[in-house]
Amino acid sequence: MALYESTFIASQELTNKQVGDLVQVFVDFLKHAGGKLVRKEYWGVKNFSYAIKKQKKGHYTMLCIECPEEAVNQFDAKVRGQEEVLKQYTIRVKEFTKEASALAKDKDE
Numbered sequence: 001m002a003l004y005e006s007t008f009i010a011s012q013e014l015t016n017k018q019v020g021d022l023v024q025v026f027v028d029f030l031k032h033a034g035g036k037l038v039r040k041e042y043w044g045v046k047n048f049s050y051a052i053k054k055q056k057k058g059h060y061t062m063l064c065i066e067c068p069e070e071a072v073n074q075f076d077a078k079v080r081g082q083e084e085v086l087k088q089y090t091i092r093v094k095e096f097t098k099e100a101s102a103l104a105k106d107k108d109e
């Protein structure tokens with residue numbers, strides 16, 4: 001199975017609990033498609049440089065996932081299909097970093 005990092009930005013109008021519920025929907029879908037969640041990082045609400053769908057802020061979340069290519073394509077379509085998701089991208093990686101990302105560390109400080 002291949003390794004992927006998927007980051008999405010959810011609407012600023014959602015609460016933290018609603019973002020968590022949205023992530024859980026994605027994780028459940030991923031498990032059903034034959035993949036698994038390796039790590040999840042919530043980076044918090046951040047300001048945009050420019051408005052996206054008339055919004056100026058969003059909840060950033062990164063998921064490190066392990067799944068077959070067909071499953072990641074279905075996962076991407078599922079994420080993009082959510083009205084609350086403003087932007088999303090997924091990249092294939094050779095391995096996951098052992099430590100938290102810079103944005104996750106920034107939020108903790």
